[in-house]
């Protein structure tokens with residue numbers, strides 16, 4: 001009798017308190033104190049719940065402020081629940097993404113969780129939850145593949161029970177009508193709706209995703225589990241997201257939750273809109289202007305056929321080019337590349353495609369770079385410099401032979417480099433593993449080419465896009481710098497509204513992203529990244545790598561500090577390399593990668609180090625204010641960064657490694673005392 005009364009009361013509590021058994025937020029404008037936020041989570045002016053912004057290593061959480069009764073207190077059985085929410089993740093760098101977010105049930109709103117791959121849920125020391133104190137139930141939407149946790153890829157949905165090791169996971173997607181799976185890119189920045197339903201009668205948890213408002217019939221992920229052991233009687237529901245070295249905006253746009261039936265699906269169009277990324281703005285302009293452009297193009301097209309011989313109306317006065325670059329006719333280059341056939345395509349460089357060609361007159365092989373530039377101004381300024389660019393001559397530069405302009409198309413003709421670009425030999429599955437000897441030769445060559453551009457020519461030429469893809473190899477595998485002298489074109493980037501920083505992620509000096517001003521020392525920074533790449537056979541930022549190895553320079557520096565620096569040398573070399581040279585290259589790479597421009601060496605110093613004319617300082621300052629340890633982010637260089645260093649002691653290298661004093665720029669290290677022969 002008493003039992004029945006209790007059941008009746010429990011029933012009463014649940015059925016008479018609808019506010020407590022379900023809620024829906026179409027945007028969070030009016031959520032008031034119904035949501036409790038912690039970490040960096042915030043509600044934006046237009047009603048988005050923003051769990052994190054693109055600050056690194058942050059956690060953002062948001063919970064419904066009152067807990068729910070998740071278990072039948074008389075028999076300890078978990079209740080069914082159902083939720084739907086709309087989210088979007090807009091990463092700082094389009095291809096990289098943050099760490100993702102999770103729907104969480106937690107006994108407390110304050111979890112002692114860690115950022116990065118832990119999504120703010122658990123700690124590195126205890127990434128298996130504690131059933132009694134801190135049980136974890138989460139459905140994670142993970143955008144970084146963490147090998148440690150056996151993630152299947154960097155775009156997955158997983159169910160986590162007391163562990164960051166998903167008990168079930170699947171690549172994000174949904175079923176189409178024809179029961180084919182449509183993959184979804186979680187970090188595309190698009191709004192995605194997710195449904196999570198737990199049916200306690202059959203102990204099944206189901207997850208569904210879609211980009212639409214309608215709930216799909218079939219679930220993309222299900223897991224048969226009785227959640228009772230993973231839940232406390234009273235639990236909070238909410239979300240947790242984190243950023244690490246990679247960062248992303250994590251938004252929740254709307255949310256419905258129900259303990260007494262199926263959660264209502266959200267109508268996506270009625271939710272607050274996301275801040276518009278800049279690209280979309282251009283897309284909008286394109287949409288509006290497209291018809292107009294079409295009309296203009298037809299006019300141009302007609303004009304082209306009527307007056308096709310009147311090319312290059314606004315060409316600069318042809319100077320008397322005796323030496324220097326030659327001006328080619330369009331017909332000649334068209335013939336050389338067999339009409340710019342895709343078959344002749346060698347690759348894509350900054351701004352344009354590169355074709356292979358054979359000049360009909362001389363039968364020499366050339367590479368023709370075709371740049372379509374939207375700004376005539378940019379082309380004109382470039383052409384006014386073409387004469388001087390054409391006179392740049394160095395055995396480590398890809399020789400510029402000539403050009404042709406046809407309206408907005410600029411065709412640049414270069415020596416053909418039969419062995420292609422350096423990146424093809426270093427990353428992923430290289431077509432051929434370069435021996436250390438070749439690598440060292442390439443590095444020295446590129447350094448002297450860059451020194452020529454910076455200091456040895458009549459004016460300083462800043463390259464601005466040094467990377468493995470811009471280093472070409474000639475038939476003897478000498479490294480040659482390509483794409484130099486294009487700075488003027490970059491200045492008038494194709495996107496007039498934005499101040500795009502030219503360069504490639506991972507090679508960009510930090511001050512460049514701040515000020516946008518390229519200099520010889522930003523080139524040196526990129527060269528430093530190149531040195532490390534060549535030595536390690538890895539990209540400067542490698543999304544596929546383990547998290548600790550994600551950012552090459554940090555990883556190398558950590559190994560350096562621990563005295564295990566030779567471990568970073570490309571394993572594809574099978575240990576077949578000159579240790580002295582490898583240490584030299586890595587050390588120099590770290591010095592060039594310093595976040596402080598003044599602390600980087602000049603190219604002249606770099607060349608002297610590489611040639612063994614001068615010995616490197618024994619101590620390498622920390623390349624930057626990385627926080628290798630939790631909570632140790634500092635812009636200044638800590639003392640301990642100096643004390644660990646790697647001794648070149650076992651090296652019987654060139655005579656330059658004698659005891660000597662050297663002044664290094666910025667006074668970072670002034671005294672070097674390399675003792676030889678006393679073992680490591």
Ligand SMILES: *[C@@H]1O[C@H](CO)[C@@H](O)[C@H](O)[C@H]1NC(C)=O
Pocket residue numbers: 040042053054055
């Ligand atoms: C991110 O949010 C935090 C806390 O609200 C703020 O301090 C930081 O400046 C923001 N970062 C960016 C990049 O907007």
Ligand SMILES: *[C@@H]1O[C@H](CO)[C@@H](O)[C@H](O)[C@H]1NC(C)=O
Pocket residue numbers: 007010011014072073074075
């Ligand atoms: C709780 O469990 C008891 C015993 O199994 C059951 O009779 C009762 O209906 C349950 N209460 C609710 C609210 O589900």
Ligand SMILES: *[C@@H]1O[C@H](CO)[C@@H](O)[C@H](O)[C@H]1NC(C)=O
Pocket residue numbers: 130131132133134
């Ligand atoms: C789990 O938490 C409880 C209570 O705080 C504690 O007594 C227990 O030792 C913890 N267990 C583990 C494995 O950490």
Ligand SMILES: *[C@@H]1O[C@H](CO)[C@@H](O)[C@H](O)[C@H]1NC(C)=O
Pocket residue numbers: 161162163165166167225
């Ligand atoms: C979930 O995964 C963890 C870690 O792999 C494991 O310890 C646990 O037993 C799993 N739970 C279930 C219910 O399968």
Ligand SMILES: *[C@@H]1O[C@H](CO)[C@@H](O)[C@H](O)[C@H]1NC(C)=O
Pocket residue numbers: 022023024256257258259260261262263264
């Ligand atoms: C919760 O479920 C009940 C019963 O199906 C339904 O009437 C109610 O509208 C739902 N509420 C939400 C917010 O989903």
